[in-house]
Amino acid sequence: AEVEETLKRIQAHKGVVGTIVINAEGIPIRTTLDNSTTVQYAGLLHQLTMKAKSTVRDIDPQNDLTFLRIRSKKHEIMVAPDKEYLLIVIQNPCE
Amino acid sequence: MELMYVYTRKRREFGRPCSFSDRPATVEVDIPPDPSMASAFVLRNPVDSAVQHTSDMSEHEVNTERVEVESRGVNHVEGGWPKDVNPQEVEQTARFRKKVEKDENYVNTIVHLGTLMEHCVKQNNAINIYEEYFGEEEMAEVEDEPPSAKTISVISKLPSLFDLLLSKRDPNVIKRMATHLSWHPDACRRVAVAYSSLEFQQNVKDMSFDSYIWDLENPNKPELVLKPSSRLVSLEYNPKDSHVLLGGCYNGQMAYWDTRKGGLPAEVSTVEVSHRDPVYGAIWLQSKTGTECFSASTDGQVLWWDIRKLSEPTETLVLDITRKGLLENALGAITLEFEPTMPTKFMVGTEQGIVIACNRKAKTPAEKIASTYSGHHGPVYALTRNPFYPKVFLTVGDWTARIWSEEIKESSIMWTKNHLSYVTDGCWSSVRGGVFFTTRSDGTLDVWDFLFKQKDPSLSLKVCDEPLSSLRVQDNGCVVGCGSKLGTVTLLEISSGLCTLQRNEKALATAMFEGGAKREKILESRQRELRLKERARSEGQGMELKERPAESPQEGGCCTREDFFEAIEAELQRRGGAKPQR
Numbered sequence: 001a002e003v004e005e006t007l008k009r010i011q012a013h014k015g016v017v018g019t020i021v022i023n024a025e026g027i028p029i030r031t032t033l034d035n036s037t038t039v040q041y042a043g044l045l046h047q048l049t050m051k052a053k054s055t056v057r058d059i060d061p062q063n064d065l066t067f068l069r070i071r072s073k074k075h076e077i078m079v080a081p082d083k084e085y086l087l088i089v090i091q092n093p094c095e
Numbered sequence: 096m097e098l099m100y101v102y103t104r105k106r107r108e109f110g111r112p113c114s115f116s117d118r119p120a121t122v123e124v125d126i127p128p129d130p131s132m133a134s135a136f137v138l139r140n141p142v143d144s145a146v147q148h149t150s151d152m153s154e155h156e157v158n159t160e161r162v163e164v165e166s167r168g169v170n171h172v173e174g175g176w177p178k179d180v181n182p183q184e185v186e187q188t189a190r191f192r193k194k195v196e197k198d199e200n201y202v203n204t205i206v207h208l209g210t211l212m213e214h215c216v217k218q219n220n221a222i223n224i225y226e227e228y229f230g231e232e233e234m235a236e237v238e239d240e241p242p243s244a245k246t247i248s249v250i251s252k253l254p255s256l257f258d259l260l261l262s263k264r265d266p267n268v269i270k271r272m273a274t275h276l277s278w279h280p281d282a283c284r285r286v287a288v289a290y291s292s293l294e295f296q297q298n299v300k301d302m303s304f305d306s307y308i309w310d311l312e313n314p315n316k317p318e319l320v321l322k323p324s325s326r327l328v329s330l331e332y333n334p335k336d337s338h339v340l341l342g343g344c345y346n347g348q349m350a351y352w353d354t355r356k357g358g359l360p361a362e363v364s365t366v367e368v369s370h371r372d373p374v375y376g377a378i379w380l381q382s383k384t385g386t387e388c389f390s391a392s393t394d395g396q397v398l399w400w401d402i403r404k405l406s407e408p409t410e411t412l413v414l415d416i417t418r419k420g421l422l423e424n425a426l427g428a429i430t431l432e433f434e435p436t437m438p439t440k441f442m443v444g445t446e447q448g449i450v451i452a453c454n455r456k457a458k459t460p461a462e463k464i465a466s467t468y469s470g471h472h473g474p475v476y477a478l479t480r481n482p483f484y485p486k487v488f489l490t491v492g493d494w495t496a497r498i499w500s501e502e503i504k505e506s507s508i509m510w511t512k513n514h515l516s517y518v519t520d521g522c523w524s525s526v527r528g529g530v531f532f533t534t535r536s537d538g539t540l541d542v543w544d545f546l547f548k549q550k551d552p553s554l555s556l557k558v559c560d561e562p563l564s565s566l567r568v569q570d571n572g573c574v575v576g577c578g579s580k581l582g583t584v585t586l587l588e589i590s591s592g593l594c595t596l597q598r599n600e601k602a603l604a605t606a607m608f609e610g611g612a613k614r615e616k617i618l619e620s621r622q623r624e625l626r627l628k629e630r631a632r633s634e635g636q637g638m639e640l641k642e643r644p645a646e647s648p649q650e651g652g653c654c655t656r657e658d659f660f661e662a663i664e665a666e667l668q669r670r671g672g673a674k675p676q677r
Binding site: 002003006015023025027066067080083087091093 | 176192208217
């Protein structure tokens with residue numbers, strides 16, 4: 001229930017295109033986009049997040065990745081990592 | 096010198112109290128400084144010695160082997176599902192998902208991540224970090240930057256590596272000259288280069304016949320290899336159909352390619368009816384079918400072809416300026432020029448230094464040769480019309496480049512000074528009517544801006560050490576490709592000042608060309624008058640002639656000179672300061 005509320009709240013924000021929750025293996029648990037897009041995002045971002053996390057840790061073992069933002073021409077992909085799950089939000093920053 | 100003061104005391108007086116007394120100071124010894132002793136000493140500058148406590152390092156550079164990269168795509172399939180769940184089955188996946196959602200850890204995590212995410216989303220919505228805060232300032236009207244050009248890429252053929260991959264021969268290190276360049280008509284990302292050796296009778300074994308089409312993104316490997324039966328001397332893209340290329344071979348044959356079909360020619364003309372010498376000029380014609388072309392070669396013929404039927408030419412013309420159509424008198428053609436806006440006229444540059452303007456639609460072969468322009472001492476290596484002023488054309492040959500106007504047949508209206516090396520190729524800029532480029536046999540590329548300076552090139556760049564043999568400007572006017580004798584094609588990007596139209600440029604350039612033409616006309620008419628007078632005087636009897644000798648050649652010359660200077664002054668006023676070339 002709280003999960004629903006949280007996700008709904010995020011989705012309701014201005015410019016948010018989609019929200020995806022994936023687990024540690026890259027399986028999408030919850031998504032607002034269509035299946036093929038979701039699968040693509042899940043696979044690619046999962047790997048990228050792993051890489052980013054290992055990069056941060058390699059440079060400083062005490063450090064850890066808290067947030068990942070990829071800003072592209074068309075939109076911004078935000079990834080909030082956790083030990084077991086990954087929350088991905090795609091937003092169109094207003095320009 | 097010893098300084099000694101002997102103090103003596105008797106033994107029995109030892110121990111007696113001293114009674115000191117005052118005495119004024121006396122100079123005991125005075126040793127003045129002796130400069131002559133300085134010569135025994137050597138002045139030593141302050142000496143410093145450095146001490147450092149670090150380890151010695153040395154620097155090395157290493158170049159790795161060139162890595163071949165290829166673009167590939169990746170296909171994603173769903174993975175990560177546990178073994179008992181089949182990703183295709185919606186029920187099973189849904190069930191798995193529901194199970195995960197019931198997990199307490201999941202709920203906590205998501206709530207936590209949710210707050211974090213919301214913060215960032217709100218941030219994004221609040222302010223746009225890439226916003227332009229200060230509007231673009233007005234660009235300065237006059238570009239004061241000095242003209243410059245920079246090399247974008249150098250395409251150097253590596254025949255050894257390539258041939259090794261393809262033909263399993265001994266590495267072919269024979270370098271061939273890049274004789275002709277042609278840009279792709281639409282995309283401008285591709286350039287076709289013809290490679291051959293133009294040395295007389297040099298038929299080295301193993302010299303490869305290939306010519307390449309390069310993509311600018313990949314200067315290491317050609318996009319397509321064209322394999323003619325004989326080396327290509329000239330190569331042109333069809334301006335209407337960008338997949339079709341026309342090539343003129345060293346042995347006189349014509350061939351055409353379709354890039355969709357691969358590297359072998361789609362059709363080749365038969366040897367008996369083709370040229371007997373290398374085909375130096377091959378150009379596509381403007382026609383409804385887009386399949387007509389014509390070619391010229393040093394055997395003195397100009398042949399028209401339809402590429403659908405290359406077994407025989409549709410029309411022939413012998414370049415005999417005595418208009419008799421005899422092959423023995425014919426001049427060898429080195430360059431060919433054709434302007435799509437004037438479909439019936441074309442021009443040929445010959446080995447003898449004469450430019451022939453021809454009319455294709457004339458009734459008899461004699462009339463086909465409309466007029467000739469002579470002025471070069473050697474073969475005319477390049478001949479191009481100005482894209483903005485079609486009556487004006489540029490020829491390049493011997494040590495100069497000359498600009499001609501079609502109406503003035505006696506001499507060129509403008510020319511550059513003689514250089515130290517042969518000028519091998521030239522072409523007009525496609526965006527600025529007063530700018531043209533020339534290449535020389537010492538490897539220099541010159542950019543001439545005739546509106547700005549006529550004595551010297553505005554920009555002179557040393558491209559490479561070997562002679563440059565061909566030159567082509569891309570249609571957008573900013574990129575220039577030049578090919579050298581060893582087969583290296585260099586692409587240069589010229590500064591924006593040289594490839595953007597300035598204000599008043601059209602008017603100024605027109606005025607300049609017209610001024611040059613008028614000057615020549617005046618000179619020519621004056622010459623004619625003098626000649627007539629001479630002839631009349633030499634035939635002379637009669638009363639009228641008594642008046643004529645009064646005007647001796649000297650006076651006639653003076654009048655000419657005065658007229659000339661008057662005309663020039665008038666032009667100078669109008670043009671405002673550009674020095675005429677004389």
